[in-house]
Amino acid sequence: MKVLVAVKRVIDYNVKIRVKADNTGVETANVKFSMNPFDEIAVEEAVRLKEAGKATEIVVVSIGPATAQETLRTALAMGADRGVLVQTDEEIQPLAVAKLLKAVVDKEQPGLVILGKQAIDDDSNQTGQMLAALLGWSQGTFASKVAIGDGSIEVTREVDGGLETVSLKMPAIVTTDLRLNEPRYASLPNIMKAKKKPIDTMAPADLGVDVAPRLVTLKVEEPAKRKAGIKVGDIAALVDKLKNEAKVI
Amino acid sequence: MSVLVLAEHEAGQLKASTLNTVTAAKALDADVHVLVAGSGIAAVAQAAAAVEGVAKVLTADAAQFEHHLAEPLAALLVELAKGYAAVLAPATSTGKNVLPRVAALLDVAQISDITAVVSADTFVRPIYAGNALATVQSKDALKVITVRTTAFEAAAASGGSAPVEAVVVPADPAVSSFVSQQLSKSERPELTSARIIISGGRGMQSGENFHLLEKVADKLGAAVGASRAAVDAGFVPNDLQVGQTGKIVAPELYIAVGISGAIQHLAGMKDSKVIVAINKDEEAPIFQVADYGLVADLFKALPELAAELDK
Ligand SMILES: Cc1cc2nc3c(=O)[nH]c(=O)nc-3n(C[C@H](O)[C@H](O)[C@H](O)COP(=O)(O)OP(=O)(O)OC[C@H]3O[C@@H](n4cnc5c(N)ncnc54)[C@H](O)[C@@H]3O)c2cc1C
Ligand SMILES: Nc1ncnc2c1ncn2[C@@H]1O[C@H](COP(=O)(O)O)[C@@H](O)[C@H]1O
Numbered sequence: 001m002k003v004l005v006a007v008k009r010v011i012d013y014n015v016k017i018r019v020k021a022d023n024t025g026v027e028t029a030n031v032k033f034s035m036n037p038f039d040e041i042a043v044e045e046a047v048r049l050k051e052a053g054k055a056t057e058i059v060v061v062s063i064g065p066a067t068a069q070e071t072l073r074t075a076l077a078m079g080a081d082r083g084v085l086v087q088t089d090e091e092i093q094p095l096a097v098a099k100l101l102k103a104v105v106d107k108e109q110p111g112l113v114i115l116g117k118q119a120i121d122d123d124s125n126q127t128g129q130m131l132a133a134l135l136g137w138s139q140g141t142f143a144s145k146v147a148i149g150d151g152s153i154e155v156t157r158e159v160d161g162g163l164e165t166v167s168l169k170m171p172a173i174v175t176t177d178l179r180l181n182e183p184r185y186a187s188l189p190n191i192m193k194a195k196k197k198p199i200d201t202m203a204p205a206d207l208g209v210d211v212a213p214r215l216v217t218l219k220v221e222e223p224a225k226r227k228a229g230i231k232v233g234d235i236a237a238l239v240d241k242l243k244n245e246a247k248v249i
Numbered sequence: 250m251s252v253l254v255l256a257e258h259e260a261g262q263l264k265a266s267t268l269n270t271v272t273a274a275k276a277l278d279a280d281v282h283v284l285v286a287g288s289g290i291a292a293v294a295q296a297a298a299a300v301e302g303v304a305k306v307l308t309a310d311a312a313q314f315e316h317h318l319a320e321p322l323a324a325l326l327v328e329l330a331k332g333y334a335a336v337l338a339p340a341t342s343t344g345k346n347v348l349p350r351v352a353a354l355l356d357v358a359q360i361s362d363i364t365a366v367v368s369a370d371t372f373v374r375p376i377y378a379g380n381a382l383a384t385v386q387s388k389d390a391l392k393v394i395t396v397r398t399t400a401f402e403a404a405a406a407s408g409g410s411a412p413v414e415a416v417v418v419p420a421d422p423a424v425s426s427f428v429s430q431q432l433s434k435s436e437r438p439e440l441t442s443a444r445i446i447i448s449g450g451r452g453m454q455s456g457e458n459f460h461l462l463e464k465v466a467d468k469l470g471a472a473v474g475a476s477r478a479a480v481d482a483g484f485v486p487n488d489l490q491v492g493q494t495g496k497i498v499a500p501e502l503y504i505a506v507g508i509s510g511a512i513q514h515l516a517g518m519k520d521s522k523v524i525v526a527i528n529k530d531e532e533a534p535i536f537q538v539a540d541y542g543l544v545a546d547l548f549k550a551l552p553e554l555a556a557e558l559d560k
Contacts, residue, residue, distance in 0.1 A: 017380045019381050159343075161488055166316075219383075223379060229539055
């Protein structure tokens with residue numbers, strides 16, 4: 001079975017982001033980028049499936065600028081076999097990402113597509129569900145456990161009330177939650193090997209997809225800042241403040 | 250044109266998140282309809298009909314909706330959506346699972362986790378873990394929206410008397426099925442609607458030590474939450490995680506114990522009215538957002554807090 005994994009290049013989760021002075025977006029110059037953390041988990045899961053003999057080939061796909069090559073290389077160093085870069089400098093929103101991924105899926109015919117549950121830049125949490133819709137496939141979102149059976153896949157999902165297990169007919173879409181696995185670090189030899197793995201580059205137009213945004217960002221602002229309060233000396237002082245000043249208990 | 254809200258319910262009860270979503274829907278249009286899909290949902294439909302400001306309740310009562318699976322629910326919503334200007338659901342694990350599927354089937358964008366309605370086509374939503382707020386305008390004729398419930402007041406649960414109408418149930422796509430669930434049981438209030446929350450982090454050191462927190466929670470009638478580190482370490486179950494990728498909460502009082510205050514955690518609780526931090530490291534970033542900070546060892550502070558609340 002071929003497994004396809006979608007990986008997005010995002011501002012690193014450790015970066016303290018800054019809103020641009022003209023309120024058009026956030027500062028991206030001289031900022032560290034890396035693979036969306038949920039996508040690292042997605043790649044790791046695919047590699048484990050291959051190691052377990054359940055997957056035969058892992059194709060990683062990224063949509064974004066030329067620099068998204070680096071993200072694909074990271075995935076290749078973790079153990080993916082080849083990459084597809086849909087290269088564009090335009091803003092690509094989740095519906096368009098899903099349409100592009102569908103076009104790649106139509107060509108590649110994987111049995112399973114794994115995505116992150118959420119990109120930590122736009123915090124949309126949409127693309128996997130949208131791709132499942134466009135393909136007419138089943139979806140197992142927010143996965144904390146995946147077990148491949150015969151023609152079906154069991155996915156344990158992190159839901160608001162606890163955990164839920166569903167069985168999906170294959171082919172299927174899975175989106176990863178934080179506790180699915182702990183992604184490996186690529187070893188130096190694997191990073192060297194990844195340099196030789198193929199990456200196929202194409203443009204959205206080559207896939208015949210209209211990627212025009214449906215949402216226009218009118219402005220991006222900084223949220224109201226909370227100001228630090230006071231330090232209290234002991235528990236008695238704390239309880240007194242909560243009772244008599246904040247009046248919350 | 251009317252707007253449709255997907256009701257959230259469990260065990261025959263309409264969930265509070267539906268009430269917040271109705272308020273968001275009312276900001277789009279006064280004619281708010283609520284869809285209750287499930288199996289054996291008469292009581293929930295009655296509860297929805299009683300919500301203030303609801304003009305009509307639609308019911309879809311069929312076995313395929315029992316477990317809120319995304320595929321059959323989306324198939325239903327796609328049929329119904331055509332008559333509406335907008336479809337809204339709370340940004341819960343069900344809403345987030347289903348609405349993007351609906352939007353893609355209708356070839357429209359989905360707008361996630363809105364915190365304000367500027368006008369019928371313009372919304373505010375947090376991005377980058379809430380470190381920026383984007384105002385976005387939708388160019389689609391139909392808006393498919395998930396709502397951050399903490400950003401909207403709850404509509405009154407009584408005062409309405411909407412008519413209830415059954416809808417035609419489309420065929421089940423039958424590509425997925427429910428196997429089992431492990432729901433956490435708790436006598437305490439639910440995290441997302443609790444008035445007071447006390448959360449523990451890695452500093453708690455073990456699941457057993459959460460009893461120290463629970464003692465305080467019981468005295469305050471509080472819900473218990475956790476940081477990702479505490480969940481990852483297995484101290485508590487996943488549904489207690491507060492943060493960018495866990496639950497978003499905004500109680501009157503949030504007490505963070507042994508939590509450093511990473512941006513991903515702050516993303517889930519920084520809109521709380523009053524924040525208290527108990528941490529032994531005076532440099533911990535959590536103190537930068539805390540109204541009241543106590544630099545102390547939690548193993549000493551928590552029993553003291555429990556005792557002080559008894560006074
Ligand atoms: C993609 C992504 C998503 C994430 N999503 C979330 C999320 O939704 N929610 C979330 O919480 N995190 C999330 N995180 C993780 C986040 O970055 C932090 O790692 C996490 O919040 C740290 O948890 P903590 O504060 O409990 O642990 P730590 O950062 O280890 O802090 C422990 C604190 O306890 C204090 N302490 C230790 N012992 C004591 C004692 N005896 N008495 C008093 N204080 C003590 C220490 O001084 C320290 O400040 C996410 C990370 C990523 C990459
Ligand atoms: N530009 C992109 N390129 C590749 N994968 C993406 C892209 N955008 C989103 N994805 C995938 O979709 C997931 C969810 O993203 P989102 O819906 O934007 O929160 C991510 O974790 C990725 O797996």
